[in-house]
Amino acid sequence: MNRWLFFAPLAIFVVLLAVWAWGLNDKRDPNALPSQLIDKAMPVFALPDLAGSGSPSLATSDLDDGQVKLLNFFASWCVPCRIEHPHLTTLAKEAKLPVHGIAWKDKPEDALAWLQALGNPYTRIGVDEFNKVGLDFGTTGVPETFIVDQQGRVRYRHQGPLDPLIINETIIPLVLALRAEEKS
C-alpha cells in the first residue's frame, strides 16, 4: 500500500488545526470583559447621606464637577473592605483625590460605627441600603471601585479590595492621564 496514504489523517488534522488557530487569532480580544458602564453615561441616582458621618449626600449631579474622582462601594460587614480601608485613606490624602463612598446593603448605624472606628476617608457618602443603585452599577459584591472622570463617566472598574500594587500601577497612572487629558 502507498505509504503516503498513512499521512492522510495527519494532513486533514493539520488543516483543521490551522482553521482553528486562524479563527482564534483573527477574532482575538485580549481584554477581559469590562464593566458595561465604561465610557457610558452614569446611572442616575440620588442617595441619602449617612447621618452623623459629616459627609454630604451623593447624587449623579455631584459627579460631573470637573474633577477626577473615585467611587467606592463598601459595607461594614465586608472583611476585604476593612483590608482596603487604610490604602483608600492614604490614596485620598496623598493623591488629593476625592473619594466618594456608597454604603452598600448595610444598615446606616452599622456603617457609621464602622467609619467612626476606622476613620472616614470619603468626601461624600450615599447610603444604598437596599441595593437600588448597586443594581444599576452591576455591583455583585463589595468592595468595588470605579474611576469617574471630570464629566461623570465611568472610566475604570476594579472588583475586590484596592492594594498598593493596583493603586500605584493602575489607579494613579489612570487618574494622572485623565487629568492630563483634560488640560490638553
Next chain:
Amino acid sequence: MLTELGHYALILATCIAAAQVIFGFWGAQRRHLAVMQAADQATLVTFALVVLAFAALMQAYIVSDFSLRTVWQNSHQDKPLIYRIAGTWGNHEGSLLLWTLILTLFSACLVLAGRGLPTTLKARVLGVQGVIALGFLSFMVLTSNPFLRQATLPIDGEGLNPLLQDIGLALHPPMLYLGYVGFSMAFSFAVAALIEGRVDPAWGRWVRPWTLTAWVFLTAGITLGSWWAYYELGWGGWWFWDPVENVSFMPWLSGTALLHCAIVVEKRDAMKVWTILFAVLTFSLSLVGTFIVRSGLLTSVHAFAVDPERGRYILMLLALSIGGSLGLFAIRAPIFKPGGIFAPISREGALLINNILLAIAAAIVFYGTLWPLVVEAMSGQKITVAGPFYDRTFVPIMVPVVILMGIGPFLTWKRADAGAVAQRLGLVLGITTLVVIAVLFLRRGGAWLPYVGIGLAVWLITAAAVEWLDRVGVWKGRFAGLGRRILRTPNAAHGMSLAHAGLGIAIIGMVGSTSWSLETITAMAPGDTADLGQHCVRFNGVNQAQGPNYSAQVGDLTVLRNCQNDWLALAPEKRAYPVRAMGTTEAAIISRWNGDYYVALGDEQDGKRVVRAYFRAYVPWIWLGGIVMVIGGLFSLSDRRLRLGIPRRVQAPAKGATGSPALATAKVDGGAA
C-alpha cells in the same frame, strides 16, 4: 482549609503525572522493572490526589463556599443538595476536574487489573495515559483552576442554569465523560502498540473490554442526553443534530467501528491498521468534543476568543495529542502486515465493509458539525447545517449498515457457507415482510418511506433473534437441554444479539416518531378542547405552585379517549427561577406502548393560554432501544474471556475437562461481537 488541600493536591497531581510519564516511557525503553513499577505507583498516587482535589471541590459546592470563584458563579444556597453536588461538574472548571478524575480512575484500574499484561506494554500505556492527564491537569492549574479564591465575598451565588437543574442532566455529563475518557484506554494502547511496533490477538483482547466499557457509558450518556432534551426543552424533539450532540455522536460511531475492528484483530489477527486508526480517531474525537463544547468554539467563535489564553492552550493540547499520535501512526503503522486473507463472504469481510460505512457516517457528521465553523472563520458568514442535510447524507449511509448488521452475525470467520446463510436470511426476510404488511394494514397506509425504515428495524431485530435461536440450537431438534445450551453460549454472543436488536428497537422509535407523530398548537381558554388525532385534549386551567427555588404555573389538562371519556390527566409546568431570571418548561408526558402524550404550557395570549399538545409516536422505543444496547454491552463485557484476560492455555488441561472455562472459550470460534 480543605480547599487549599484540594488545590495543593491538584498541583501535586500535575507533578506526579509528569513522573508517571517519565517512569513509564523510560522504564519501558530500558526494560527496567523497578522504574516501570514506579510508573504503577505514580499512577495510583495521581489518582488518589485527583480524588482528593475533586472531593475538596465537591465539599466547597455542598457547603456553598462562595469565596471560590467557580462556586460563586455556578451555585446558590437555595439549590437542593443534589444539584449543589451536581454543580461540581456543571461548569467549565469542575467538568475538567471530573474528566481528569475519570481518566486517572481508568489508569488506576489498568494498574490494578493489568497484571497479566506484558510489562513494557503496560508501562507505555500508563505513560500515554500520564501524558493525557498531564495535559488536562496543567490546563486546569494554568488557565482553569477550580480552586481560585476571590477577594470579595458575595452574599449568595449566581446560581446554576435552571435548565441544568434536572436529574437527567446531573447524570448526563458523568456518563458521557466515562465514555469519552474510556476511549483514552484504547488510544493509549494504540499509541503504545505503535511505539512497540507490535499488535497481536492478545493486544486486541486487552483493548476490547476498555473500549466496550467506554461504549456502554457513551451509549447510556447519549440516550440520557437525548431523553433530557426530549422532556425538558418542551417541544418533544429527541435529536437536533446540534453541534453539542454531534460531538458525542462522532466518537460513538467511530467507537462502534473500533469495537468491531478489535474483534477481528483478536480472532483473525487482521485489520490492525484500521483498529489502531479507529482507536486514535475515537479518542481524538472525544477530545475535540470535550474541548469544543467547553470552549464554545462551535456555537460561536467569539465565545472561544473571550479567553485567548485558554483557547491557545486547548489548541496546543489538541495539536500535541492528536497531531502527535497521527504523526506516529503515519510513520509506524505501515509496519503492521495483515495476518489473514480476506474472503469477501466472511464475517471479517462484512465487518470491514460496515466499518468503512461507519467511518463515512462519522465523517459526514464531522463535516456537518465543523463546516459552518470553517465558513465562518473564512468569510464571517454564519451558516447552519441542520436536519435536512443529515436526512440526505447520514440516513442513506445507515441503510446498508443496518442491512449488513442483520447479515454479518450469520457469517462465519474465514469463509462462510453462502448457501446456509442465504437460507437463514430468506427466513428473516419472510418474517420481516409479514410484519411490515401487518403494520401497513394496521396503520392503513400512508407514505411508503416510514415502512422502509420499519422494515429495516424489523429485519435487524428478526435477524438478531434468528441468529440467537440458531446459536443456542433451537433448530437442531430437542428442546431438552436448551437451558444448558443457553448458559453455555458465551455472554459476548448474547450481548451482540441484544445490542443489535436494541438498535432495531431504537430505529422503530426514531422512524415512528419522525413520521407518525401528531401535534396541535393552539391558544385555549379553560374548558376548550383540541383534536389530537382520534383523541382530544381539554384545557381545564392553570394553578400557581411554589417550588424550593422557583415558582411555577401548573396547567391542568385532560386527554379524552376518542374525544368522549376522560382518560389521561396531564400537568405541565412553566417554572420561573428568580436567581437567574430564567424560566424552564416542564412538559407533562404520559407514555403508552405506541407513543407519548406530551403537553407543554406556553405563554398567555389575550386571556387564553397557548398549549402545545403532541402525540410522539413510538418515542419510548428509542429509550428502550438505548437501554437494550447498554444491557447488551454489559453482557458482552461480562464475557468470561474478557474477565480472564489472555486465556492461560498452560493451565487448561488438554483433554477430558469439558467444563473448563479456558477450553470453552477456545471452542467458541464463531465468537461474538
